[in-house]
Amino acid sequence: MSPRLFSFLLCLVLPSAASAQAPGPAARYIDDEKQAEALEKAVLKLAEDSKATRGKELLGQMNRKSCGIAPAAPSAPVLQPEEIYTGCSGGVAAISSAWKADDGDGWQAGEPATAWVLTPDGVMVTNHHVFLEAEKEEVFGVMLNDGRFFPVTEILAADSLNDVVIFKVHAKGLQPLALGVNEAVGKKVCVISHPDRQFYTFTQGQITRYTLQRDEEKAPPVKYMCITADYARGSSGGPVLNDHGAVVGMVCSTRTTYYGEKDKDQDDDVQMVVKFCIPGESIRALLKATPVPPPVPNEAPPKALPAETVPAVTGDAPPKAEPVPEPE
Numbered sequence: 001m002s003p004r005l006f007s008f009l010l011c012l013v014l015p016s017a018a019s020a021q022a023p024g025p026a027a028r029y030i031d032d033e034k035q036a037e038a039l040e041k042a043v044l045k046l047a048e049d050s051k052a053t054r055g056k057e058l059l060g061q062m063n064r065k066s067c068g069i070a071p072a073a074p075s076a077p078v079l080q081p082e083e084i085y086t087g088c089s090g091g092v093a094a095i096s097s098a099w100k101a102d103d104g105d106g107w108q109a110g111e112p113a114t115a116w117v118l119t120p121d122g123v124m125v126t127n128h129h130v131f132l133e134a135e136k137e138e139v140f141g142v143m144l145n146d147g148r149f150f151p152v153t154e155i156l157a158a159d160s161l162n163d164v165v166i167f168k169v170h171a172k173g174l175q176p177l178a179l180g181v182n183e184a185v186g187k188k189v190c191v192i193s194h195p196d197r198q199f200y201t202f203t204q205g206q207i208t209r210y211t212l213q214r215d216e217e218k219a220p221p222v223k224y225m226c227i228t229a230d231y232a233r234g235s236s237g238g239p240v241l242n243d244h245g246a247v248v249g250m251v252c253s254t255r256t257t258y259y260g261e262k263d264k265d266q267d268d269d270v271q272m273v274v275k276f277c278i279p280g281e282s283i284r285a286l287l288k289a290t291p292v293p294p295p296v297p298n299e300a301p302p303k304a305l306p307a308e309t310v311p312a313v314t315g316d317a318p319p320k321a322e323p324v325p326e327p328e
Contacts, residue, residue, distance in 0.1 A: 042149040047098035055134030061155035071179035074246035090175040091117040099138040114238035122171035126237030162282040180246030193238030205229030249277040
């Protein structure tokens with residue numbers, strides 16, 4: 001066989017590396033420092049606006065027990081994890097605040113937590129404890145993954161026992177997340193949140209159980225959904241999503257189990273961290289009663305909003321910690 005014919009046959013049998021592996025989607029690299037600086041700059045500017053809604057007014061609205069808001073119903077087919085992330089990230093926001101500096105000179109910004117969009121006209125959801133200790137002159141705002149920033153204008157409903165707040169921002173055309181129903185133990189779920197300023201972190205796990213916990217003496221028991229998807233401080237208020245991209249719970253807190261007694265015993269190694277979430281039914285209880293239709297199997301997955309580069313901002317401000325609390 002001639003060398004030329006042999007080379008030709010070899011090309012037919014062995015495809016090139018370029019043709020064997022199709023190019024994957026372009027990675028979006030999130031600059032956490034620029035994202036944090038942009039959020040900080042926006043909330044500090046909001047604090048200087050004399051028309052901004054203040055903490056005193058927001059706290060006065062925390063006694064509202066319900067609101068006539070109808071959530072979006074689940075409608076997407078079963079999605080792959082990457083489709084959930086790209087399709088739902090546009091409905092997740094970072095929420096932060098600014099308050100009078102301790103020395104009375106200017107303003108300082110807090111650590112971001114997580115919130116998510118309930119309706120296109122600016123109704124959003126996060127944990128009650130995000131607003132719980134608001135100071136009189138404190139202001140709050142949210143930033144989406146495309147860099148848009150909106151001030152918090154009103155608390156629509158609040159539930160301190162179940163750690164849920166429904167609030168309003170001055171916005172239109174937002175991407176809402178559907179609100180689902182409780183899923184079975186063992187079902188796969190994922191979380192999109194901002195643990196320790198690591199913006200738009202995606203984690204996966206399963207529902208491990210539903211439990212009643214008595215967090216406060218003489219208070220009614222609180223319903224929790226426990227999951228294995230990871231999160232940390234800054235994730236408070238993050239949506240827990242099922243495989244249809246619908247919210248079935250919300251990040252709340254963690255509880256760490258040690259072998260011995262923490263800081264007292266020699267063998268105080270961490271054995272397990274249990275992740276406590278607010279189940280979707282506790283969120284739905286604050287909203288207008290609506291039937292939940294089954295998912296439509298042939299509807300297209302949710303589309304991600306286009307991401308824009310968040311501008312770099314200089315300057316630094318003392319943080320106000322917003323940790324994920326541990327139930328007692």
